Amino acid sequence: MENAIQVSGLRKAFDQQVAIEDVSFHVKKGEIFGLLGPSGSGKTTTIKILTGELEQTTGDVCVLDTDASSFDSTQFKSKIGILSDNSALYERLTVYDNLKLFCKLYGAPLERIDVILDDVNLKNDRNKVVSKLSKGMKQRILLAKALVHQPDLVFLDEPTSALDPGNVIHIHRGLQKLNEAGTTIFLTTHDMEEATKLCDRVAFLDNGTIQELGNPDELRFKYSSHDFHIETTTNEKFVLGNDSKNADQIRDLIAAGKVKSIQSDKPTLGDVFLKLTGKELV
Amino acid sequence: MNTQRIGAIFEKDLKEFRKNMMLLMMPVIPIFLAFMYSRMGEGELPIFLLYLIVGATYSAVTTSGMMTMMAEENEKKTLRGLIQSPASLADILIGKSLVVGLFTLVSLIISLAILGNDTFLAVQPIIGLILLFLFFLLLGIGIGLFTKSVANTSAYIMPVMFLFGFTPMIEFLNLGEDSIAIKIADYFPIMQMIDMHETNSWTAIGIVAIWVIAAAIFTFICLKKVSTDN
Numbered sequence A: 001m002e003n004a005i006q007v008s009g010l011r012k013a014f015d016q017q018v019a020i021e022d023v024s025f026h027v028k029k030g031e032i033f034g035l036l037g038p039s040g041s042g043k044t045t046t047i048k049i050l051t052g053e054l055e056q057t058t059g060d061v062c063v064l065d066t067d068a069s070s071f072d073s074t075q076f077k078s079k080i081g082i083l084s085d086n087s088a089l090y091e092r093l094t095v096y097d098n099l100k101l102f103c104k105l106y107g108a109p110l111e112r113i114d115v116i117l118d119d120v121n122l123k124n125d126r127n128k129v130v131s132k133l134s135k136g137m138k139q140r141i142l143l144a145k146a147l148v149h150q151p152d153l154v155f156l157d158e159p160t161s162a163l164d165p166g167n168v169i170h171i172h173r174g175l176q177k178l179n180e181a182g183t184t185i186f187l188t189t190h191d192m193e194e195a196t197k198l199c200d201r202v203a204f205l206d207n208g209t210i211q212e213l214g215n216p217d218e219l220r221f222k223y224s225s226h227d228f229h230i231e232t233t234t235n236e237k238f239v240l241g242n243d244s245k246n247a248d249q250i251r252d253l254i255a256a257g258k259v260k261s262i263q264s265d266k267p268t269l270g271d272v273f274l275k276l277t278g279k280e281l282v
Numbered sequence B: 001m002n003t004q005r006i007g008a009i010f011e012k013d014l015k016e017f018r019k020n021m022m023l024l025m026m027p028v029i030p031i032f033l034a035f036m037y038s039r040m041g042e043g044e045l046p047i048f049l050l051y052l053i054v055g056a057t058y059s060a061v062t063t064s065g066m067m068t069m070m071a072e073e074n075e076k077k078t079l080r081g082l083i084q085s086p087a088s089l090a091d092i093l094i095g096k097s098l099v100v101g102l103f104t105l106v107s108l109i110i111s112l113a114i115l116g117n118d119t120f121l122a123v124q125p126i127i128g129l130i131l132l133f134l135f136f137l138l139l140g141i142g143i144g145l146f147t148k149s150v151a152n153t154s155a156y157i158m159p160v161m162f163l164f165g166f167t168p169m170i171e172f173l174n175l176g177e178d179s180i181a182i183k184i185a186d187y188f189p190i191m192q193m194i195d196m197h198e199t200n201s202w203t204a205i206g207i208v209a210i211w212v213i214a215a216a217i218f219t220f221i222c223l224k225k226v227s228t229d230n
């Protein structure tokens, strides 16, 4: 099948509240797909359902040609990698011993450990005890843990939320490299820049329902006013619509050498989200 | 079940056990007790004192060790990573049981060697000791599945220790021969083992086996409950 993930009419209700309502989407093989939404919107719940940790109330879920009823199988589990929002490591053991455990559980060769440690920039820390490491380093080991067996599909629940900018760049590069090698990536984030940079497609989740779905650039274009923002050499600022009747005025300004800058309106994904839901993404 | 995965869990838990002061202290308790007894007096130790050592080993090392390991996996949220992996719950439990079994064996052998006692070197007592081990192990697994934090384990280990580990101590409560408590306690696994040494009867082994089956059912119910808790 073309799709790595196929979800339709998904609903999840807990005792007291509905977390997910009528969610449908698909993720193509080889894609980086981002699920974006503020805290409490249902991102983690969706990942838990897709990985078999939670059962949906209703709806159909198919991941890597596997029906939700078989998410418990060894075969399925060895094809996916998971970085949960509160995954944890064995604090008394070294970085290497932690990864060794998961290498063996997934049946991956131990040589993978050094390769993956290099990818997350922790090669020199392999023999350190985990309890001595910073939060950001632990997060990178967890990412290494999720990837050590070279899964076909990885689920990353807010992979960079605990990291400083330098590490984020490093992780992004690693994820892109992984994706180029063929791994499908499903990630959640509330970092709009991250989503714009990494994702082939994103879905906006708010109150458990999908508000919009598409390619980040296309969404930004779709929700643009298409106006031109012009600043003149005399520091005047004004806005002109993207309209043929304004063509002469713009041409004249440029011809007279009066334009300091000219920009077309292109909202960030955060702006688009705000427009759709009235909420800031934090 | 998969031997490679069981091996991976075993290796991991062995390393963790060796680095965990609280767990490492436990096998020392019976050895310390044995050392005290060996200083106490001349001649053969009464059987019930030997079984206090056995009970201490099984409750402090086997049950408590298993519970603590499971509780820690729950508390530190590491169990989730294992469950998400291809390892089955059986792989995880067996791997851990092997570690606990190893430490139990070492602790028991050293304790008994200190006492220089060969009472247990016969078929019946060895079968009994193995059954007894399974009983305490299954209790540890069953309770461990539900123990959410290491701090909670002591609340559970106390009753196990006093009911099943130190059952012979009931003598010192001065309840009188006819007391119902004593009559019931007589059927407890360790009391049956002591009985077996006097009578050489296989009935005692049978009763211990029934305790093992009961513990297995208890563990099975716990497993079912945990796996359907959603």
Ligand SMILES: Nc1ncnc2c1ncn2[C@@H]1O[C@H](COP(=O)(O)OP(=O)(O)O)[C@@H](O)[C@H]1O
Pocket: A014, A015, A016, A017, A018, A019, A037, A038, A039, A040, A041, A042, A043, A044, A045, A046
């Ligand atoms: N186990 C649970 N029991 C009850 N409610 C839950 C549970 N897990 C999540 N929820 C609720 O479902 C909603 C979505 O939560 P979650 O998926 O964690 O959101 P996000 O990951 O986007 O922050 C929240 O309102 C949360 O309170």
Ligand SMILES: [Mg+2]
Pocket: A043, A044, A045, A085, A157
């Ligand atoms: Mg979340």
